[in-house]
Amino acid sequence: MLDGLGGLDELCTRALADHGCASVSVAVAEREELVLARAYGMANVADQRPATPETVYGLASVTKAFTATAVCLAADEGLLDLDSPIPGTYRWTAPTPRQLLQHRGGFPAFYNFHYGTGPLPIDIDRYRTLVREPGTDFEYSNLGYGELGRLLEAVTGQDLGDHLRERIVEPLGLISFGYGASYAGTAPVAQRYSADGRAYPTCHSGHPAAGAGWATAGDVALFARTASQLLKPATAAAMYDAVPINDNLGYGFGRIVSHGTGPVIRSHGGGMGGIAAMMIEIPERELSIAVLANSTNKAARDAVVEHMAGILAPGFHSDQLNPVTEQTRPATPARGEWTGEITTPEGGVPLRIRIQADSQVEIRLADNPSVTTSAVASQRWDLRLSAPLQLPTADARLNSPDLGLELRFEQERLAGRAIAFKDGDRVGRLGAYLVHPCVLRSR
Known part of the structure; x- marks a missing residue:
């Protein structure tokens, strides 16, 4: 089964050099057995500590698969109903666990990474709005x-970390798994690095259930193969019943599931400051793959994933892992000037845009000088753009210096969202991603 992986050592070594990644750890599980575990490069560059198969890496969003499995277990035990609204008061009806598991709960994209000590400076409750x-x-x-x-x-x-260990980690024998802003176990840990090789400090967020897991590549591969064994057959089937999100993929419960051409691939990736992770299951071959890297840049991870999946899953193509939901197209908005405001926790921020020829848009945010940038459209938005403009709120000023706009035409107005974010970590560290309502009207 693994004969075609004979060039793996050379491929991984080359991928690290080509993409400036410190290390990568890879594993393959067949049925319930770990059949390959290797690591390459340096887990800690300053200490010249090599990565080994026992090195633990941050999982980022691969953690969602663990959280989703725990939700399914709680449903099997009668502790919750997947189709009953969760407690709380919301703008519309409250979402159900099933909708949240499939990212159809009505919440926007968001993250609030923080690298200091003490309380998180960005309060997640200010953005928990449908x-x-x-x-x-x-x-x-x-x-x-x-x-x-x-x-x-x-x-x-129970604390979620304790619950994951008791109900998932220990039953499956995943001895390396940890949960939290930092790893509390005894195994060696890969230092996380920015895309240009700077070490990251401990990272906190207001949504640990979405991304605070740690594990070796071997334990991730074993989890991918064995997690469904913890569930009732009907619940396991529901976990992989993925609602389509594009022409190639659907999203189930913490898993992306391919459809159409090629072998069925169940996967989940993870990425944040200093983490590039991928978990893949190939059910028809009873195989799983894990690739974990300690760089924000996902290029080395992707090169290794495509090499391994291409050999172990004949017919595999990279679109089976890429959950793109916003296919861009040329923007054809009506030319003219639009004014309004961005609604933030600190109040309204004036915004003016002037739509020009060739999809060029002049933007003026509050009292800042105007900036002109190009716009595109997608199936959801009539106008999408980004510009180096600082939203003047305390949250955005922390580490989100860029502004994105996603707007659609609605009854003689442009309505949608304004996003404060940071485009990567080539300078500084990855910032927060903060979504705010935005409405503009024609002048």
Whole structure:
């Protein structure tokens, strides 16, 4: 089964050099047995400590698969109902666990990474607002998985990390798994690095259920193969019953599932500051793959994943792992000037845009000088753009210096969202991603 991986050592070594990645750890599980575990490069560059198969890496959003499995277990035990609204008061009807698991709970994209000590400076409660009726559309949201983490702690009476260890980690024998802003176990840990090789400090967030897991590649591969064994057959089937999100993929419960051409691939990736992770299951071959790297840049991870999956899953193509939901197209908005405001926790921020020829848009935010940038459209938005403009709120000023706009034409107005974010970590560290309502009207 693994004969075609004879060039893996050379491929991994080359991928690290080509993409400036410190290390990568890879594993393959067949049925319930770990059949390959290797590591390459340096887990810690300053200390010249090599990566080994026993090195633990941050998992980022691969954690969602663990959280989703725990939700399914709680449903099997009668602690929650996948189709009953969760407690709380919301703009529309409250979302259900099933909708949150499938990123159809109505929450927007969000993250609030923080690298200091003390309370998180960005309060997640200021952004826990539904932007659409639950169940109506897909939007990948850490906020939704944060709600699932709160729900699990409420119905089990346990801290989520303790619950994951008791109900998933120990039954499956995943001795390396940890949960939290930093790794509390005894195994060696890979230092996380920015895309240009700077070490990251400990990272906190307000949504740990969406991304605070740690493990070796071997334990991730074994989890991918064995997690469904913890569930009732009907619940396991529901976990992989994925609602389509594009022409190649659907999203189930913490798993992306391919459809169409090629072998069925069940996967989940993870990425944040200093983490690039991928978990893949190939059910028809009873195989799973894990690739973990300690760089924000995903290029080395992707090169290794495509090499391994291409050999172990004949017919595999990279679109089976890429959950793109916003296919861009040329923008054809009506020319003219539009004014209004961005609604933030600190009040309204004036915004003016002038749509020019060739999809060029002049933007003026509050009292800042105007900036001109190009715009595109997608199936959801009539106008999408980004510009180096600082939203003048305390939250955005922390580490989100860029502004994105996603707007659609609605009854003689442009309505949608304004996003404060940071484009990567080539300078500094990855910032927060903060979504705010935005409405503009024609002048």
